[in-house]
Amino acid sequence: MKYGLLNYIENQKYFNVGDNIQSLAAKQFLPKVDKYIDRESLASYDGDQVKLIMNGWFIHNTTNWVPSDKIIPLFVSFHMNNTAAPSMLSDKGIAYLKKYEPIGCRDEFTVKILNEKGIEAYFTGCLTLTLDSYKVDDSERGEDVYIVDPLYNYPSKQRLFYNSKVTIKNLLNGKALQLRKKQKHLEKIISKDILETAKYIDQEPLNNITDQEKFKMAEDLLKSYARAKLVITSRIHCALPCLAMGTPVIYINGFDSFVDSCRFDGILELFNRIDINSQTGAYNANFPLEGKIDANTMVENLGLHHKLAEPLKERCKKFIAE
Structure with a gap:
């Protein structure tokens, strides 16, 4: 099995190093990192099948959701921001998350909005606590x-x-x-x-x-x-x-x-x-x-x-x- 790690390729003037800190929290559980996968391009990933810990803030590019079926995800410490939720929770998005439920959420807000859509979810807190x-x-x-x-x-x-x-x-x-x-x-x-x-x-x-x-x-x-x-x-x-x-x-x-x-x-x-x-x-x-x-x-x-x-x-x- 190959293992992926989230990275963050954004065309913005500034970047949030907190994203990278969250990826370091995921990295410590991986035997190796075979592939870095851009959080904003998950749907277009077309490499080898990989396991990917899906923690952190999601997402800016809601048109690139849902992730590729070549990604085997673990949803823990997952935050769906209220600005992205309407697009991410389309019928397609709901079906995708239900496939991998229960979804471990970084905050109670994400638990609530997923539960409201019939998606089993629970509060995990943030992976940086590890x-x-x-x-x-x-x-x-x-x-x-x-x-x-x-x-x-x-x-x-x-x-x-x-x-x-x-x-x-x-x-x-x-x-x-x-x-x-x-x-x-x-x-x-x-x-x-x-x-x-x-x-x-x-x-x-x-x-x-x-x-x-x-x-x-x-x-x-x-x-x-x-x-x-x-x-x-x-x-x-x-x-x-x-x-x-x-x-x-x-x-x-x-x-x-x-x-x-x-x-x-x-x-x-x-x-x-x-x-x-x-x-x-x-x-x-x-x-x-x-x-x-x-x-x-x-x-x-x-x-x-x-x-x-x-x-x-x-x-x-x-x-x-x-």
């Missing part, structure tokens, strides 16, 4: 605090001035005037010292490197997070691996659109979390926090992910062994 293979001994943990894409849904130069057309639109609608909002809201919850000394990571950088380099970047980030004193992030594919690796992590949740929030149903409960009102900056934490996050802030991960990670490992191992 990345404890990157965990290091606590003696190797340093003093670095990482701030990874905090409140990245807020207005930013990257998003507001993407091209001339978008720039004009955001100047006219007033969004360009909100550029300072993210910094103001972060200053309410993170001390000046941490904001000035932390290491900042962008998990959605320019799409100007090779596929191999993207996977190398994902691996290097995991190794860095594994040795961190603390990680503060709004990226679930930073926070979830941190849980797996035992790295203290605080998740900053400032999302207010359903396109974003539907991804989190069943996942947010796993984190030490600060919820921020994106309009007012008012916030509350689900863990003891006196004042702002500073050099003395100590958090212990909740440990709730273990009940999801272990069944995921067993399901993937069984799929490969079958």
Whole structure:
């Protein structure tokens, strides 16, 4: 049997290294990788028959769904975004998913929309919760605090001035005037010292490197997070691996659109979390926090992910062994 691994060939200015991190989570269960298969071209795959772990976010190119019959899929940690669901859940799409049910879903939202179409589905959580293979001994943990894409849904130069057309639109609608909002809201919850000394990571950088380099970047980030004193992030594919690796992590949740929030149903409960009102900056934490996050802030991960990670490992191992 041959084994495939998802990769992500998108003609966009930026890429999300969180996708590659999810593929690394799948890769650890494979005896080898015989073929990289583009998530957006699953229907057109015409190579050798392969087993493929189908985890992650699906999809941009809904015209290329359903996958080729040369792909033997395992559906775990599968997220169907609400923007793609109407096209993916055509009669053909429903019949395809029913063929491989039960479908293991990354979030409760996906479970719900599949169940509504008569597809047997269950909640697995995210496969990145199994990345404890990157965990290091606590003696190797340093003093670095990482701030990874905090409140990245807020207005930013990257998003507001993407091209001339978008720039004009955001100047006219007033969004360009909100550029300072993210910094103001972060200053309410993170001390000046941490904001000035932390290491900042962008998990959605320019799409100007090779596929191999993207996977190398994902691996290097995991190794860095594994040795961190603390990680503060709004990226679930930073926070979830941190849980797996035992790295203290605080998740900053400032999302207010359903396109974003539907991804989190069943996942947010796993984190030490600060919820921020994106309009007012008012916030509350689900863990003891006196004042702002500073050099003395100590958090212990909740440990709730273990009940999801272990069944995921067993399901993937069984799929490969079958």
